Amino acid sequence: MPAPPTETRPPPPAGRRWRSLLRAGHRWFGLAGALWLILMSLTGSAIVFYGELDRWLNPDLWTVPASEVAAPLDRAVERAGEALPGFAPRFIDLPDAPDDAVMMTGTVAQDGAAARSVQVFTDPRDGTVLGWRFFETVAFDRRHLMTMLYDLHLDLMLGPAMTWFLGLVALLWIADHAAALVLAFPVAAKWQASFRVGGPRGSLRRLFDLHRAKGVWLFPVTLVLAVSSLALTWHEEVRWAARLVVPVSERLHLSFPDRPAEAHAMRPPVGIDAALAVAGTRSGARIDSIVVLSRKGVYGVRAFDERDMDGYGRLWIYVSMQDGAILGQRHDRGEGPGDAFFAWQYPLHSGKGLGLPGRIVVLVAGLATVALCVTGLWLWWRRR
The missing domain is CATH 3.10.450 (Nuclear Transport Factor 2; Chain: A,)
Structure with a gap:
């Protein structure tokens, strides 16, 4: 007898296959990256008002x-x-x-x-x-609380290897934003539904809507945080990649030659006060801070400038430790869009580039990211 015919199902449409792949990638990134995102988001939210909180805790120091x-x-x-x-x-x-x-x-x-x-x-x-x-x-x-939170946010106090790993998490988080955006809008005609929360309290539908709606509403902010996280951890790698698209000038002090190692510990002929006087005369502006670059034999004096983005002096004036000569100056915003992109990463990441409203938005986004991780994990567990 001939074998009975077997039923063959047509393969799923390409769009459905891609959504399945994106859903799997989103799920596995959430499971693998939730712990790190929660740690970074909690510590980041805590240090949004680092200066104010530390001054309140330690007025005798500040x-x-x-x-x-x-x-x-x-x-x-x-x-x-x-x-x-x-x-x-x-x-x-x-x-x-x-x-x-x-x-x-x-x-x-x-x-x-x-x-x-x-x-x-x-x-x-x-x-x-x-x-x-x-x-x-x-x-x-009270002495160490804020510095501990700041150090934890940088690298969990585990050094350069953890910094590199957190940069990898940031890179995957950027990719996950793209996947999440596609998954959040399954039907273009019903895009408004992705911004709303429905379903009975405690239902799987309500939990899903809570997870999706928070992600959609805060998508621009969390994407900025993800990109700035990558730029602030993988400094050189991101600058190299950016140079494939736009010119990015190098930070000026890196072009200065290194001094012999034995010269680092020697007291320089030109002191800090003399360097400040020279830089102040050159810029005509109020000095914000000074960076002592002993390896290069220069002082990096930072002065306030109308191009500053976040309340910090961003105009660098380099003064020689040997003779007090000005070796050059450069504003963090540089000359073109590539330099401006990198100059804005910290102001955007901290929220300080947009003043008090920006810091509040970053604080809320950090806490919301924690909530996204928690609801995502809870949703996965209930669906199991």
């Missing part, structure tokens, strides 16, 4: 009696070295108000151990050390 008298910064650095032998400053933030302290970050090598990053606060009136604290310290006291 504030002093208001005064127009200012001691030389070189004296403050000397006193910091007396309080913390071996202290080498890397960044000095000048007071923004008459009652602000001087904040310095740098390194301290103790007992032959590896150098530790430290933050030192001094009184601008006479250079007296108000206190200090080490970074990458797990402690929930």
Whole structure:
């Protein structure tokens, strides 16, 4: 007898196959990346108002009696070295108000151990050390709470390897945004439904709508956070990729030659105050901060400029430590769209580029990302 005919089903349409692949990719990224996104979102939301919260917790470090008298910064650095032998400053933030302290970050090598990053606060009136604290310290006291959250947000205190991994998570998060957007609008004619939440309380439909609607409403903000996360973690890789599309100029100090290693520890002929005077004369603007680039033998003096995006001085004036000559200047926004893209990454990521409303939006987006991860995991569990 001949074999009975077998029923053959036509293959699913190509569009349906692609949606199935996107749905699987979205699901597996959510399962694998939820923990990291939750950690980054919680710590990121906590440090949106880092300065305000840390000042509230540690007023004895950040504030002093208001005064127009200012001691030389070189004296403050000397006193910091007396309080913390071996202290080498890397960044000095000048007071923004008459009652602000001087904040310095740098390194301290103790007992032959590896150098530790430290933050030192001094009184601008006479250079007296108000206190200090080490970074990458797990402690929930008022001194270390905000710095701990900031360090956790950067790399979970696990170093460059974790920074690279978090950059990979950011890259996959960008790709997941594309998949989520396609999945959120299955029927173009009913696009309004993707923005609404329906279904009875506690139902699977309501849970799905909560997950989808939050993602759609916050899609532009979370995409910006994902892109800026990638740019701030994979610095060189993203700059290399951007150069395939638009010109991106290099940061000026990287073109300066390195000094011999033994010269790093020597006291430079030109001090910090002299460098500030030279830069102030050149720019005619108020100085925001100074970066000590010992390896290059230059001071990177940051001055305020009308092109600034986030309340920080973005005009860099490079002053030689050897003779006080100005070696060049560059604004972070550079000359073209490629430079402007990278200059805007931190202002957008922190929300500071859009003022108080921008910071509030970033805070809400961080908490909403946590909610997206939780509802996504819950949805997956219930569907199982």
